[in-house]
Structures are given as structure tokens and as C-alpha cells.
Amino acid sequence: MSAQYVELLNQSLAEFPSDVNVSFEFFPPNSEQMVTTLWNSIERLKGLSPKFVSVTYGTNASTRDRTHRVIQDIVEKTDLTAVPHLTCIDTSIDEINEIADNYWNLGIRHILALRGDLPKGAPNPDIYADHLVETLKKRHDFDISVAAYPEVHPDAKNGQADLLHLRRKVDAGANLAISQFFFDIEAFLRFRDRCVAVGIEAEIVPGILPVSNYESLVKFAGPLNVKIPSWLHKRYEGLENDPETRNLVGASIAIDMVRVLRKEGIKDFHFYTLNRSELTYAICHTLGLRPTINTK
Template identity: 60%
Template sequence: MAFHHAQHAQSLNQSLSEVNGAINVSFEFFPPSTPEMEQLLWSSVRRLEPLKPKFVSVTYGANSGVRDRTHSVIERIQQETQLVAAPHLTLVDASDEELVDLAKQYWQSGIRDIVALRGDLPAGQPKPTRFAADLVRLLRSVADFDISVAAYPEGHPDARNAQADLINLKRKIDAGANRAITQFFFDVESYLRFRDRCVTAGIDVEIIPGILPVTNFTQLKRFAAMTNVALPQWLHQQFSGLEDDPATRQLVGANVAIDMVKVLSREGVKDFHFYTLNRAELTYAICHTLGVRPKVAV
């Protein structure tokens, strides 16, 4: 029995040492819509800033009110923090001329990183004629931005099939994107298979896994239904019976994300993008466990 415990301890130590300090992170926030949410956002930004992420992205809605909030969050991150701010930019609801003007404004204000997306289509709008690849080309025509695009290990909800979706990603990379960030997922094998298929298709940029630390499984089921993401049976079992137990949900959610990152790290993944939902606690705890910590002054 003692030998078995020693083996288990050795395996755990090895598993943690494989990831400690060897990974890079980035974080996603969204613009707040109430004073309470604004307070939560900025306390989260401050909490995560010392972890020195590669960049932090800020999501962008189709209507002008949300867009204005995105710009103000980006400006404040630039002015008040040491973080690299990467605004989301979408084609929906904006002409090419408006997008060129906005890109020029960003470049002039010191923004060098952009997450380029087609954007969600408003209900009743006809099928799009412009796509994320067009936005990447447009940004490239304005300035030498560092451009991230979206990837979908389980397929975009609008894609005809997985191959068509992969071809679309290749178009975005060929148009000049620097990397792809995936939709959140929980089936690690689906990400690894997708990464292999990207290599086979000649996509030679980094495919950064998007990690969503779960605190609210009911909300997650809603997100997953909208985005074509499979929730494995084991995940349902992990959160079963915890509907009225938020403290335990936090622990379970952190454990799930840590396990995923450990497995992905062993498979050679070095960069991770966390969908924070503007909450710092879980993401900070996961990063700490994985060796991403504030630099201590000597």
C-alpha cells in the first residue's frame, strides 16, 4: 500500500511539475452594463493584472451602445494598467468604411492587438456576404495589427460541416491572422483532433484553447446550446446535485479546468485563453495552481 501511495505522489508531482511556470495565459472580459458589474470588472482586471497575461481581450456587441462601452473599457485598460488590450471587432452592423476608421483610431491610440470576428447575426438578418477573413484583410490594409481569430473544435453552428468550417479558418489565416483562439470546450480529445486536422490543412499558426472555468452549470448548458459545444456526461455528473451549493461548484469548476489544462499542457500546449466572465477568483486560482503567479520582487 505504501508503494502504491508513493507511486501516486510521484505521478502527481510529475503532473504538476510538467506545467509549472511553462505556460502563457490571456484573459477575456466583457463590457459591463451596470455600476455593480463595472465594479466587478475592474476588481477582476486588477486581480489578474499581476499575472502578466500576453493580452486581455474585451468583447464587442453589434449595437452601438455596447460598442461604446467596449471602447471605454479598452481605453481605461490602456491608460490605467500595464496590460496589452485587444478589442474584439466584428463586421456585423458596420460598413467597411466605418471599420477602416475604427481601425485607424485604434492604431493611433496605441492599440496593436485585435480579435477579428464576423459577429453574431441579429435575428431576421439575411445570410452574411462578408466574413471574418474579409475583416482580417481589411485590418491588414490599415496597419500591421497582431490579429487573433476564432476557431471551433466542434464546428461553428452556422457551418455546413466540419470540413467547411476548417476551410473557413484556413481563409482567415491566409488573409493574415496571427493565431486562432478556440471556442470553449470540455472534450479535450475534440481539441486535440481539431489541432491535428489544422496541421493537415496547412494551418500553421497556434491554435490556443479557450478555457471557460465553470461556476454556474445551468448557465453553461445555455451557452453550450447556443454555440454547438458538447457537454460530456462526466461533466453533468460532476455538477449534479450542486444547484444550490455555489461554494462546491467553484471547487469543482476549478478542478475541471485545472485537469484540462494539465492534460493539454502535456500535449504540448503552452498558451491558454481564459473566458473569465468578468470574475477573477476561479481564473486566478487555476493560474496559481499551474504556476502562473505574480513576479515576487527579490
């Protein structure tokens, strides 16, 4: 191995950030097997001292109940800061206030407020995420995160309208925005600059999705208006029946994204774990995060 190669390798390794903060998203399980998978992931990732862990919230009552149970278990069984997602689709103001009271009494002080997915064929709702933020802030002094869309929300009229809606959410009381996952780093950085230009002062945290299955990604990225770059397709080409290599590729892409974004001054990153810890843990380890002792 030449001295020049060793020097380049050491320089590359030295470029990895060592001061990043992370948070993780999970979803409520719908089977006993998935319960085990979820808690194995929580146990593995909690040692990395995330700023918080969030739990998604569905549009039907059974999914919502599962979210509440997972949040309560996280509060009671771990020292993690639990952040429940809360949507306002098909939910009255009275119901929202009741949920907010229950969470506040449980010790929850941070909520991720979302409009929620519209059922197919449903008319436009009477309440949007900015109204939800305002309702929650009036009820209790929560920290509130909201969603941001670097490549524009699929229901938005255009990018400017989407940006102004984010501004309304922040003006209503949100103090953090977590982005939809993306792969076009330039698109995210342009979005961040546009947020500053319209007076959005809340921190914009990039959402990172470690990809283990490219075909599944393509299926759900389209409806979310997430662009799949041609280079990403080439990275996964020929790996349809090779999950181990797909995982290595997915980890490499996420690590490169975080490294570039860190150079742009970003320190906080939100990982969409899909309830699997392996890829996210490997990425965080490479980025310099190490387990801490947790007695609970």
C-alpha cells in the first residue's frame, strides 16, 4: 500500500464528523413479531443517546392506540425522550385536547404535529397542521416539531405555497422542522436557504432514510414527490437478490449524505429506521457515535 494511498485514506477518515446529534423514528407494530423487532431496535439504538425518538401515528383508531401504547412504554421502560406524532385528520378539537392532556400528564413535552394523510377520495380537511400547532400550544407549552418538504409536499399547489405553509406552522408555535427523506442534497440546501429567505427561524433537520430495498423505495417515493436520482439507481443495479450488499450500499450512501451536510453546518439528523436498527446503528457508529451506559 503506497504512502500516498494511506495519506488519502487517513484524510478521508478524518473528515467524518464527530459532533453530530441524532434522533430516530419508529412506527407502532401490528404483530407480536413486530413488537419484538421494535423493542430490539429501541434497545440497540438507545445507547447512542438520541435527542429523542418519535413514533408515527396512523389514520385509524387501532393504529393510534398502538402509538399511545408504544409512547407510554418508552416513557416507563427507558430514559429516552419520547415524541409522539399527532395528526388532525378525522380528529376533533376536543379529541386533540384530550390527547394533549393525556400526553402532558404522562410527562411528554414534545409532539410532532402533522396534518396526516387524506383518505382516498376525501375532501380537503377543515384543519391543517398550523391549526394543530396552534391548538396544542394553547393547551400546553409543548415543544412542537413539524414536517418540511424539500421537494414540495405532493398536495401543495407549488413550492412557494408549500414554503409559506411551513412558515405558518412555525409562526403558530413550532420550533423544529424535520424534513421528508431525500437524496438530492442540493435540493435540501436550496430549500434551507429559501426557508431563511422567507423568515423561517426554526431549525430544519434533514430526515435520512437508510435504504435496504431499492424496489420498495421506488414504489413509495413517487407518491411522496421524492425524486430518485439516476446515480442512486446505478448504485443498486444488479443487487435485487443480494440483501447484504444492498445494506452496505445503503449505509454508504447515508454516511456520505451526513458527511456532506455536516460540512454545510448541519449537526442534527433524524433517521427513519423502519423499526430496524442494523443499518442505522452502523451509520451512527461510523459517524462517531458510541454507546453510553444506560441503567434503565
